[in-house]
Amino acid sequence: MTIITEERLAIVEAVRDFASTVLAPNAAEWDASKHFPVDALAQAGELGLGGVYVQEDVGGSGLSRADAVAIFEELAKGDTTIAAYISIHNMVAWMIDAFGNEVQRQTWVPGMVAMTDLGSYCLTEPGAGSDAAAITTSARREGDDYVINGVKQFISGAGSSAVYVVMARTGEPGSGSRGISAIVVPGGTPGLSFGPNEHKMGWNAQPTRQVIFDDVRVPVSNRLGAEGDGFAIAMKGLNGGRVNMGACSLGGAQWALERALQYVQEREAFGKPLAANQSIVFTLADMETELQAARALLQRAADKMDEDAPDVAAACALAKRYATDAAFNAANAALQLHGGDGYLHEYGIERVVRDLRVHQILEGTNEIMKLIVGRDLLARAR
Numbered sequence: 001m002t003i004i005t006e007e008r009l010a011i012v013e014a015v016r017d018f019a020s021t022v023l024a025p026n027a028a029e030w031d032a033s034k035h036f037p038v039d040a041l042a043q044a045g046e047l048g049l050g051g052v053y054v055q056e057d058v059g060g061s062g063l064s065r066a067d068a069v070a071i072f073e074e075l076a077k078g079d080t081t082i083a084a085y086i087s088i089h090n091m092v093a094w095m096i097d098a099f100g101n102e103v104q105r106q107t108w109v110p111g112m113v114a115m116t117d118l119g120s121y122c123l124t125e126p127g128a129g130s131d132a133a134a135i136t137t138s139a140r141r142e143g144d145d146y147v148i149n150g151v152k153q154f155i156s157g158a159g160s161s162a163v164y165v166v167m168a169r170t171g172e173p174g175s176g177s178r179g180i181s182a183i184v185v186p187g188g189t190p191g192l193s194f195g196p197n198e199h200k201m202g203w204n205a206q207p208t209r210q211v212i213f214d215d216v217r218v219p220v221s222n223r224l225g226a227e228g229d230g231f232a233i234a235m236k237g238l239n240g241g242r243v244n245m246g247a248c249s250l251g252g253a254q255w256a257l258e259r260a261l262q263y264v265q266e267r268e269a270f271g272k273p274l275a276a277n278q279s280i281v282f283t284l285a286d287m288e289t290e291l292q293a294a295r296a297l298l299q300r301a302a303d304k305m306d307e308d309a310p311d312v313a314a315a316c317a318l319a320k321r322y323a324t325d326a327a328f329n330a331a332n333a334a335l336q337l338h339g340g341d342g343y344l345h346e347y348g349i350e351r352v353v354r355d356l357r358v359h360q361i362l363e364g365t366n367e368i369m370k371l372i373v374g375r376d377l378l379a380r381a382r
């Protein structure tokens with residue numbers, strides 16, 4: 001069972017203050033102008049949000065996964081897109097902290113914790129999304145270097161990041177998940193370039209671009225773990241990423257629910273407040289129930305991560321799928337409760353709906369989450 005400590009309450013309070021004073025007042029403008037607010041990210045770094053569960057010897061906050069769920073929910077109430085980017089950045093920082101050697105940890109993690117050096121996670125390719133083990137980006141060994149060629153698709157933070165963790169094939173073509181290694185490519189390495197920023201439905205305050213590798217040469221010593229460990233490292237990173245993305249969804253939806261609670265008591269139709277209609281009260285009750293259930297499932301998954309439980313991947317997938325679906329539905333219900341106003345930019349609800357939609361797709365689609373959960377059930381029933 002999760003114990004809510006004084007330490008967590010203090011951190012969540014500081015995050016709430018940051019979210020309400022730095023993120024929330026600017027979220028609409030950053031969305032409209034497609035501005036990636038790197039200054040605000042550096043401020044988040046000063047609060048310890050660049051390495052929430054990174055170890056303290058490299059500057060991390062050393063908090064639990066359960067703490068992270070509470071933190072990302074609170075951050076997302078200010079701006080779901082920026083909270084979601086910080087979640088991805090944390091995943092990358094953690095991968096280097098957890099699987100890197102001492103030199104790698106000391107080289108890359110402190111700047112990431114400060115968020116002066118941003119991180120990108122490079123797995124998806126134009127021809128390999130859900131089937132991530134089918135990636136073809138290659139890292140060919142030449143002496144003490146790898147020479148990387150290929151294209152990564154939909155990479156968050158691309159072009160602004162200082163640290164790219166790239167999953168590339170070091171084994172033969174067709175060698176599947178065991179032929180993949182995780183390699184750190186610093187921004188600015190010759191041969192590294194980026195596609196244009198994608199035009200998206202939401203998540204406009206962070207860039208999504210292709211990352212293109214044209215004979216990109218990095219030392220073999222940039223590889224995390226052993227050759228062939230990359231797929232396992234990528235999936236372990238995603239376990240936590242999925243829980244945090246679920247928490248970001250929860251925060252956005254909780255914010256939308258709070259707006260709806262105000263609106264239905266102020267707005268009148270047919271001579272009475274909207275809230276005087278039983279069907280509207282039922283809608284609010286359904287939203288609250290779904291969000292509480294999502295919160296409990298996310299905390300359960302986070303506890304399993306903290307305990308390193310054997311069924312952690314399934315618990316994270318289950319929570320991600322449930323939380324991102326429940327949150328999207330709740331935010332959409334909040335939009336409906338606002339009537340025509342819900343469709344206007346000035347109320348902010350439509351932005352949250354647009355932003356939350358992609359959480360059902362990335363870090364593994366919700367269909368893939370069901371596959372992970374169902375297969376785990378079947379394996380345990382053998």
Ligand SMILES: Cc1cc2nc3c(=O)[nH]c(=O)nc-3n(C[C@H](O)[C@H](O)[C@H](O)COP(=O)(O)OP(=O)(O)OC[C@H]3O[C@@H](n4cnc5c(N)ncnc54)[C@H](O)[C@@H]3O)c2cc1C
Nearest residue numbers: 121122123124129130154155156208361362363364365367
């Ligand atoms: C805004 C944005 C940001 C992103 N950021 C990153 C990032 O930073 N790093 C990164 O590596 N990737 C990132 N992604 C990529 C994202 O993780 C992939 O888009 C996602 O994993 C789905 O892959 P795909 O788009 O290739 O869809 P596909 O794999 O082609 O799937 C298409 C549809 O088929 C379904 N499907 C596929 N296989 C099955 C199956 N076996 N059973 C049932 N249904 C199936 C899927 O659920 C989906 O509905 C990002 C994507 C977006 C949109």
